[in-house]
Amino acid sequence: MTRAAPAALAVCGSSPPRSRRAGMAVPAAPTRAGFTFAGWWSAATGGSQLTTTTALSTSTSHARWQAPEHPVTFDSVGGSAVAAIAVEEGSTFVLPTPPTKLNHTFAGWFTAVSGGTEWTSSTPVTAAMTLYARWTLNTYTVSFATGTGASAVPSQTIAHGGTAAVPSVAPTRTGHTFGGWVTTAGGSTVWDATAAVTSDITVYARWTVNTYTVTFDTGAGGSFEPSQTIDHGQAAAVPAGRSVTIFGEVSPATAIGTIELFQDGVSIGSGPAGDGKYQINTFALAGGTYVYTAVFTPGEARFLASTSTPLALVVNGLAPRVPAPAADTQGLFDEIEANGWPVHPLAGGVDSVLGKNVSWSNPLDSFVDVYVYSTAQWLGTYAIVGGRVDPSYWNFMPVLSPGPHHLVFVGQTTGDVSVYEFSVTAPPGAVVTGSPVVDGLPVTGSNPSPWASLGLLLLVLGLGMLVRRRRLLARG
Template identity: 35%
Template sequence: MMKLVWKRIRKYALAAVVALGAGCGLFLIGTGDAFADEVIWEPVGGAGFSAGEAYDPSLFVYNGTPYVAYVEGNVNTVTVKKYNGSSWETVGSPIMPASWATAGYTSVYVYNGTPYVAYRDGFNSSKVTVQLFNGSSWVPVGSAGFSANYSEFISLYVDNGTPYVSYKDYGNASKASVMKYNGSSWETVGSAGFSAGEVYGTSLKVDNGTPYVSYQDVANSSKATVMKYNGSSWETVGSAGFTPGRADFTPLYIDEGIPYVAYTDFSNGRKATVQKYNGSGWETVGSAGFSANSADYPSLFVDNGTPYIAFRDGANSLKATVMKYNGSGWETVGAPGFSAGATELVSLDVYDGIPYVLYKDAANGSKVTLMKLKFTVSYDGNGSTGGAVPTDGSGYDKNANATVLGNSGNLAKTGYTFAGWNTAADGNGTSYAPGDSVNVGATGVRLYAKWTVNNYAVTYDSNGATSGAAPAGGSYPYNSVITLPGAGSMVRTGYTFAGWNTAANGSGTNYAAGSTYTIGAAPATLYAKWTINQYTVTFNTDGGSPVSNQTINYGAAVAQPANPTKTGHTFAGWYTDAGLTTAYNFSTPIGAANFTLYAKWDVNSYTITYNGNGNESGSVPSNGSHSYNSSVTVPGNSGALAKTGYSFAGWNTSADGSGTNYAESASFTMGAANVTLYAKWTINSYTVTYDGNGATSGSAPSGGSHEYNTVVAVSGNAGGLAKTGYTFAGWNTEANGSGTVYDASDTFPIGAADVTLYAQWTINSYELTYDGNGETSGSAPSRGEYEFGSSVTVPGNAGDLAKTGHTFAGWNTAANGGGTDYAAGSTYTVGASDATLYAKWTVNQYTVSFDSGGGTPVSNQPIDYGSTATEPAAPTKTGYTFAGWYTDADLTAAYDFASPIGAADLTLYAK
């Protein structure tokens, strides 16, 4: 049988690789446990069998004998052990490279009973060494340390006696190399360092002389690559880096020429994925990422077409889990996470259909533990209703015999007797008695409790019959169904047969004659059930409220019902006759016949009361008493009832007028209750009128009619009422403003009279201002504010206003003097706007005299201030020529007649 075990890497060598993949999830895909409840995982030769902490454990099962190789961490030796059936024994002596050297990357293989082990040889520069056990000692195969340089990830395979090894070759740029032993020396298969770049985790398989190697391919984004040697060179199987993403731990197996690769799938949350090569490409076996959580250290074995994978299970506290592909999905083999604690460096082998799993066991001092799948005998109560099934805690090898246990847990099943065990729940399998031997086969055994049904008696009891006999009983199997008989000849006076009951007092389960009865797990007595005869008592209420008939057991008393009611009447008891002569006694037992009881009634009288309903004066009519259903005449307002703002409008049965109206002298039929008739009042309406009250323009708002006591919103000055010299100030109930003041939108309730609202006017005040009107000195009188129409005494020139060339002449309403003049002390009447009185100025005149200096005289000119003098005709003087007018006698300053005259007389001198 061809097989391959991918050898594990040392923890410290791949710490970085593991760390990069930590923390991803895992999901189990499949149908459940491969072997249901009939398998368990058991340690082979005890858990933690190495001397101390172990590194790089490797597993090979040869003809049912497990071999393991590992590095003893406390002494750095390579140790190979095998299980001899009862204990672990060391194969030869531990291989001791040197006290100072460190071994690693062990890979064990057994060929024709000869164990081989490959390892990194610290004594030989950490190169590869392969040794075989010759029956007495370990001897090197060829030269020790035969690789070119430092090595890692060593995988050993022996093909027809020829050892092959693959490894990471530090002598060739950390690429993959494969060497084989040719009988005298180690030779390179193809080229050394044949991979595209650096590799991690080489796994070697030789199929009919053709070596295959899988590895994590750094040159292809750390995806998985598989290569094979075609006789002359290494070629890629399918595509290089064929996995969808990074692939860690890439164990290889070849089954019937088909390569399989498992790996930790970083594109699927570091879960487990298995792919196989179909001749043209790599396809996924089942679903990608089929584990429940992260799957580290995967180890692969394909057993006759069935892939198995073991791994450290992130979904189960890093314990070991084994899964297999069942053709449609991945399922766990036994319980998931079956190891005692966390694991590292998991290695899987399958022999004769039985998986073995080797791992570094954190629960046992990080020593190595080998687990083997074993088979169990389990017991099923098969419908038991009490007790417990026995437990066989042992695991058995394939096809081993086990001793069948007895009913130690006192299993019980209602209505049955325990009769041993059977391999089928329906009892159609093989039966076993306690102490028999049973073969566990290749799947384990489940034994079902076997039960024999019991028989139980059924007896019939006449239960008080006054004549006749009960039917005969019988014995029947538990849970069988019988048909129950009728009364036969049984009779009970005053009763009717009504079937059977499981209790004499009828408190059990009822069964009708002819019905079916299921036999229970104990003898049973069925008692005749008798129904007492009943009679009907009918109640005639003579038009009153109905009273339900009573069905009364023979000899019992009638229950006195609640008194019926009848409109306008009082109930006066029950009588046995329609003529109401004999009262009925409810304590009398009923006779053997139906009968009727008759109600007796007395007619009622009721009072009519009159209510003024808010009247403020007058009196209501007198009350009266009247028999139910008699006719009553309604009086009028005989007591002169009155209510402010309302008019009397008759009577009503409700205070709010929502009842029935009755006018004076109307009649009504007296009902079955006292009646109060309330005065009905019709509310009056009153008019609201608005008065402009002296307005000089605009219009008052329209008034309106409003019901008494309703709230009216006061209108604003919507019609633009105006009064000269006044401002509109709302409304008042009096023209002189002495009443109630209302602003626009104020509200008031309508009283019991019409209302007039008068516009209210506030007299305006206006400002009177005095303006100096061009004065050149002095000040105008202070301004003042005065009510419209008031008289103001006009002041004089108290502020000594002055204007060059002018004389103050009083005041005028226009600056240009075109308005109304007001002398000092006169009266000014304030108008309906602000006003300004302007100082009135009279321009002064000055005399221009002409001194002709002995010439002909020139007439003087009176000139208004600021005007220009008229140049006169030139004077004459004998012997002289006139040379112009001058302002000074010295004739130095010629006069310009275009210049305005100043505020003084002027003399001009002829030159």
């Protein structure tokens, strides 16, 4: 047991100062309730203790007293050990360094294991005692990250080893569907809410972008246009003047009632909800952004009225035809070289890719104009759906002569150009003659020299174009 620093000894106590002569015997020890006599001293404080061998002199001796000591023990209640101390009665002491306990926070020393009074360093000691450590279980914060544009979800404070609760109200985000809570941003590992919480954690909302099927009302005798599936807020390829059919779902599917669709706050029509589904046509659309909201009015009291999450539909109207970048192949080569347009060779022939899988990466374009060369022929304007060009242009491909040709795609909004080069092979058994044909000029056998010169010139030009095309392909 360690000993605390003693308080100043009581001086004189119940006995008055005494005068003594040299060689006098030391007086008998006096008494004082609760104290221990500590001898006679030459001064009230400090000085030297008097004995029978003290040099002869005339002096006043002072009784000195030692206050009683009380043991103070510390029960850390499962924490690290703390040594006991001894403290003089009536004295105070500095509280020891707090103990530690795994997964707990020290909350002070108390006079009882539970309840009691907190002990402070200013409280005097009057008897032997035991002080008890008080602990609080560590708490942690479980945060819910919902992402930009989503409603907030309050965090939870959980004691060590406890479990969090799945929020009773799921977050909402315009144009998205909530898919539960995951352990990492953008991850797929589902958060286990039954797992013990042992540290601060953040869980993340998983969202899927709402998709909508858009079909086109082409009117009587209109040409067929395939439906499109678009992400929320994505640009849809809607030709100017066309209407769009909005499809939706009602939950539960057994709900009986009417759906009314609002376009930018204006009602555009209503219809019954059947088998949990509905569809309503919009007004004719031009380019722009439209916000649609469906309002459900129940037909029976057991169903509740509700309003859907707004649907944002961005429409790029069909623009006038974009001119061909060049009139013929020679001019196309000039433009390719001047502008650095990519040229995509199709080693497997035109049927291997074109008409099936032509991609378009610029999201600002909803339509492209398509041309085929040697001499520019317009195949039409076609929608870009899901980053790919509508392949129906393939239906308008003209019969092409054997040899190299190019398909050119021009974005209506951006003017971006993408070029595909392919070759048409001669049909089996075809005979290709080497004699040039020049329209509008008579051919005679009387003077072959000019025609031989013209044939040589065409051959040189053909070789030059071939070399240039190969150079562009190597760069593209």
